[in-house]
Amino acid sequence: MTENGLGHWERVLNVDTMNPNVKRVEYAVRGPVVQRAVQIEKELKEGVKKPFTEVIKANIGDAHAMGQKPITFFRQVIALCVYPDLLEDKFPEDAKNRARRILQACGGGSLGAYSASSGIEVIRQDVAKYIERRDGGIPSNPDNIYLSSGASDAIVTMLKLLTSGEGKTRTGVMISIPQYPLYSAALAELAAVQISYCLDEDKCWSLDVNELRRAVKAGREHCNPRAICIINPGNPTGQVQSRQCIEDVIRFAAEEHLFLMADEVYQDNVYAEGCQFHSFKKVLFEMGPEYSSVVELASFHSTSKCYMGECGFRGGYMEVINMDPEVKLQLTKLVSVQLCPSVPGQALLDLVVNPPQPDEPSYDTFIKERTANLHILSEKAKMTAQVLNTVPGIHCNPVQGAMYTFPRLTLPEKAINAAKEKEQAPDMFYCMKLLEETGICLVPGSGFGQRDGTYHFRMTILPATEKLKIVLEKIREFHKRFTEEFS
Numbered sequence: 001m002t003e004n005g006l007g008h009w010e011r012v013l014n015v016d017t018m019n020p021n022v023k024r025v026e027y028a029v030r031g032p033v034v035q036r037a038v039q040i041e042k043e044l045k046e047g048v049k050k051p052f053t054e055v056i057k058a059n060i061g062d063a064h065a066m067g068q069k070p071i072t073f074f075r076q077v078i079a080l081c082v083y084p085d086l087l088e089d090k091f092p093e094d095a096k097n098r099a100r101r102i103l104q105a106c107g108g109g110s111l112g113a114y115s116a117s118s119g120i121e122v123i124r125q126d127v128a129k130y131i132e133r134r135d136g137g138i139p140s141n142p143d144n145i146y147l148s149s150g151a152s153d154a155i156v157t158m159l160k161l162l163t164s165g166e167g168k169t170r171t172g173v174m175i176s177i178p179q180y181p182l183y184s185a186a187l188a189e190l191a192a193v194q195i196s197y198c199l200d201e202d203k204c205w206s207l208d209v210n211e212l213r214r215a216v217k218a219g220r221e222h223c224n225p226r227a228i229c230i231i232n233p234g235n236p237t238g239q240v241q242s243r244q245c246i247e248d249v250i251r252f253a254a255e256e257h258l259f260l261m262a263d264e265v266y267q268d269n270v271y272a273e274g275c276q277f278h279s280f281k282k283v284l285f286e287m288g289p290e291y292s293s294v295v296e297l298a299s300f301h302s303t304s305k306c307y308m309g310e311c312g313f314r315g316g317y318m319e320v321i322n323m324d325p326e327v328k329l330q331l332t333k334l335v336s337v338q339l340c341p342s343v344p345g346q347a348l349l350d351l352v353v354n355p356p357q358p359d360e361p362s363y364d365t366f367i368k369e370r371t372a373n374l375h376i377l378s379e380k381a382k383m384t385a386q387v388l389n390t391v392p393g394i395h396c397n398p399v400q401g402a403m404y405t406f407p408r409l410t411l412p413e414k415a416i417n418a419a420k421e422k423e424q425a426p427d428m429f430y431c432m433k434l435l436e437e438t439g440i441c442l443v444p445g446s447g448f449g450q451r452d453g454t455y456h457f458r459m460t461i462l463p464a465t466e467k468l469k470i471v472l473e474k475i476r477e478f479h480k481r482f483t484e485e486f487s
């Protein structure tokens with residue numbers, strides 16, 4: 001409260017009057033450990049002495065920030081789209097053709113124009129063709145494709161459409177534990193009810209339908225379960241679900257009358273032998289019309305992950321299946337309020353779904369770069385699990401896919417008590433201490449949800465190989481020191 005000519009003045013918007021749902025939102029991936037890491041970076045720049053010379057951020061799935069190189073063809077086309085005068089310069093013909101095609105589809109031939117709210121039509125057609133190729137010819141209709149500013153945008157939009165009711169009729173949404181905190185954050189903001197189902201750590205974070213049944217039954221006591229979200233390959237747990245598991249989930253969704261949301265942003269990030277990515281759409285249609293004609297599905301993809309890692313462009317799409325035509329009209333209306341998804345993001349997405357073809361000049365370089373990016377990730381996935389499993393007190397499941405590991409920590413009782421005294425979750429205490437002593441920035445498992453009494457951290461496999469080796473070595477030394485200190 002302050003005094004001025006109007007007398008007592010209390011801000012209209014303060015923490016007591018603001019939207020309480022926003023206050024309930026938490027997003028660990030950019031939480032306190034990361035904020036402290038940013039501060040430490042500043043301190044290092046100012047010359048403050050630390051036991052390390054740099055902060056290594058293994059907290060966020062941002063490949064380019066960690067040094068991954070962009071795909072040349074993508075950047076050439078985007079450069080041409082952004083500054084079409086370059087079309088007069090020496091660029092590969094296929095890049096020029098692609099840029100001209102995208103620009104022709106843009107208002108006024110400019111990437112700076114708004115597009116249709118569901119995205120540029122030719123790009124939606126290219127997305128549909130990509131999905132058909134990916135799914136072995138199962139048809140995809142461009143009218144079911146909505147382009148988005150990253151997958152996050154489309155996921156939140158779908159959750160908004162699904163949320164209704166009050167009290168016991170309030171929409172409940174099933175999400176995994178551990179989960180990617182976009183889901184819990186969006187549900188908190190929408191005041192929808194989170195229904196948690198646990199992944200089975202002892203079975204490589206697989207999904208058990210009995211656990212889904214338990215969770216939905218418990219959810220029905222206090223809300224109206226209407227949707228289930230699956231992240232496959234998984235973040236933060238790095239598992240790739242089997243085809244059998246996907247079928248089970250589809251059957252479960254049908255039995256329980258749930259809308260299915262399949263987050264498939266890591267669809268190219270599969271490393272483990274014997275593992276394969278199966279799209280929910282493909283499996284749904286292969287299960288026959290009994291399921292494919294009724295189960296409502298929205299699946300999501302993004303330019304941010306896989307071999308591209310182009311997070312900053314904010315490109316993505318969702319495909320909706322069996323959506324009520326009237327709801328589709330509402331969806332189109334809802335997305336039109338934001339005018340349109342990022343147009344550079346749409347252009348980049350077009351290149352992802354329509355990359356250079358074997359008879360085009362950029363093909364060889366494209367394949368070489370894509371293969372190299374995925375190969376390096378695959379090597380780092382193996383190395384991460386292998387090294388962490390040599391540390392007594394750390395247990396790490398194989399990193400089958402995605403870009404993360406979520407190892408379990410055995411923490412001494414004294415450390416757990418010390419954390420309690422500081423009113424911190426034990427794994428937050430651990431990660432903070434790791435950061436202060438080594439400069440390594442990880443995210444505490446508590447930010448993703450975990451079974452009570454278990455402790456984890458999430459680490460990305462994105463630091464460059466040599467740096468990742470250092471990170472793993474430092475974690476090993478730290479864990480040993482930490483265990484001794486609190487024993």
Ligand SMILES: Cc1ncc(COP(=O)(O)O)c(C=O)c1O
Nearest residue numbers: 061150151152180231235302304
């Ligand atoms: C599982 C999952 N879904 C969605 C997203 C959002 O990605 P974007 O909005 O950048 O496409 C992420 C980002 O890390 C993710 O891990």
